[in-house]
Amino acid sequence: MEEKEPKKIIGLMSGTSCDSVDAGLCEVFPDFSVKLINGINYNYPEFVRKNLFKAFDGEISIKELCQLNFAVGKCFADAAKILIEEFGKPDFISSHGQTVFHYPYDAKIDNINLKSTLQIGESSVIAKETGCMVISNFREKDIAYGGQGAPLVCFADEKWFKNALVQNIGGISNVTVISDGYPTYGFDTGCGNIMIDYCMRKYFSKEFDKDGQTASEGNICESWLDCLLQDEYYYLNPPKTTGREYFSQKYIESILKIAPDNPKDIIATLTALTAKTIAQAYERFINHRYDTVVVGGGGAYNKTMMKFLKSYLPKHVVLKTHEDYGISNNFKEVMAFALLGYCNYYNIPNNLPSCTGAEKRVILGKVTPAA
Ligand SMILES: Nc1ncnc2c1ncn2[C@@H]1O[C@H](COP(=O)(O)OP(=O)(O)O)[C@@H](O)[C@H]1O
Ligand SMILES: [Mg+2]
Structure with a gap:
């Protein structure tokens, strides 16, 4: 060679x-x-x-x-x-x-x-x-x-990280599970920022929720969140990938029909949805102990998303971003x-x-x- x-x-x-x-x-x-x-x-x-x-x-x-x-x-x-x-x-x-x-x-x-x-x-x-x-x-x-x-980034994650769940939160969210003694695997956990961006455009004429500010000003609507969490994608076994074909404009408009009235509550709940589906995916599809989650992608800059994610993960888990490893989230x-x-x-x-x-x-x- x-x-x-x-x-x-x-x-x-x-x-x-x-x-x-x-x-x-x-x-x-x-x-x-x-x-x-x-x-x-x-x-x-x-x-x-x-x-x-x-x-x-x-x-x-x-x-x-x-x-x-x-x-x-x-x-x-x-x-x-x-x-x-x-x-x-x-x-x-x-x-x-x-x-x-x-x-x-x-x-x-x-x-x-x-x-x-x-x-x-x-x-x-x-x-x-x-x-x-x-x-x-x-x-x-x-x-x-x-x-x-997909996901293809797992190949790089395996080279760069040890014993961690490497979680990307882009438009879609995907995780790479890296653990000594187990083969590396990965899958899309569900939506990342797609629905948040869509609703920021629709209700606030903004491209995205900078730093999670709008989400921090709203309240999570638990009943709507529970309903959104029932989507069958979250229950599918890996390997699995998804995209805009699934979380489409049509999909978002249909879930908005039963959304809370206050747009800030909508953003807060969609932010919680991304965080919760990530945490639930770990519970459902990761069968060994993990201590570190390393977040990257634009969602790593969303402080409210990070706060929600931290609160949904087991207490002992340390939440980091790629930047803690000298790798740009962006x-x-x-x-x-x-x-x-x-x-x-x-x-x-x-x-x-x-x-x-x-x-x-x-x-x-x-x-x-x-x-
Ligand atoms: N400062 C920020 N605060 C909150 N969200 C952010 C911030 N920067 C980026 N994002 C979110 O991240 C998204 C872009 O993430 P990115 O990792 O580039 O995803 P993709 O790979 O899908 O392009 C933006 O659309 C936005 O929703
Ligand atoms: Mg991008």
């Missing part, structure tokens, strides 16, 4: 929140550690963001989706170019792309599997605009091998995809079947040459 060397890689990612394209210049080392040199959040132009939300709701035409693939590719390239202007070209770019649809179910028609996922952000556009090789489209191969194509996923790209480059399998359900370890990612 080729001798591994450190590589400078720009990781590119936009999650289900669609809040920004995150771009991080990383140095990835042969021991799989990753150092973030610099990271930026690049906002999508309004028309791109608008069309992405239309796509999430299944309300765009194939023509618009086709155009959106190239437009998102250009946005990802523009985000990378900001870093390239300051730091020069990396060895290559590793791009997650923007998920527009994720269908992790074992449905079949005529014995043809319909399990699938779609990340857009055309890699040819990124390669052309930046002059860099691009590694992208990590999820598809895991699905081709029978997995759910750029952790970008760093993870830089690592997945590094592994692809060196032909190292980079999925964890215990997390995705794939039948074997395979090398995820497709290569678009620089020229």
Whole structure:
């Protein structure tokens, strides 16, 4: 096998929140550690963001989706170019792309599997605009091998953490369970910020609940919370993943029909829902003792969410954030995809079947040459 060397890689990612394209210049080392040199959040132009939300709701035409693939590719390239202007070209770019649809179910028609996922952000556009090789489209191969194509970040978590539950709270929430003597596994615990963001927009004309301020001013409506906790997703056994296809605008509007009157109470209750579903997922699906939970993603900045989570976890559990480990809450996923790209480059399998359900370890990612 080729001798591994450190590589400078720009990781590119936009999650289900669609809040920004995150771009991080990383140095990835042969021991799989990753150092973030610099990271930026690049906002999508309004028309791109608008069309992405239309796509999430299944309300765009194939023509618009086709155009959106190239437009998102250009946005990802523009985000990378900001870093390239300051730091020069990396060895290559590793791009997650923007998920527009994720269908992790074992449905079949005529014995043809319909399990699938779609990340857009055309890699040819990124390669052309930046002059860099691009590694992208990590999820598809895991699905081709029978997995759910997610969560992929577990692979990085296993390299970076020991004996901890690594909890991401992005648009969706997912956990990686890392424990000596057990295989690492992970799954989506449920909604993260999607419903909070939606209601902040609807009731307060704000993009999100900064620091959990609005939630802190409301009261949890216990009866509504109990009702929301009955959703069948929370009872499914892992491996399991979810997304905006499930926690859709339609879903949110339907639960709002029985919501409390005060919008602040709605935000407080949805914040409690995310925290409670995380704690319940641990109770239901983790069979050994754990002492540390490490939170990352935008939800780590929501003080009310963190307070609720702390209160729902067993007393002895220590709640930390990625920043306690020197890893940015904001750029952790970008760093993870830089690592997945590094592994692809060196032909190292980079999925964890215990997390995705794939039948074997395979090398995820497709290569678009620089020229
Ligand atoms: N300071 C903050 N206070 C509260 N919530 C925040 C803060 N910063 C980010 N968030 C939440 O985190 C979300 C983005 O998280 P992120 O980890 O980028 O998710 P994704 O991977 O889905 O894009 C935002 O939409 C917002 O709801
Ligand atoms: Mg984001």
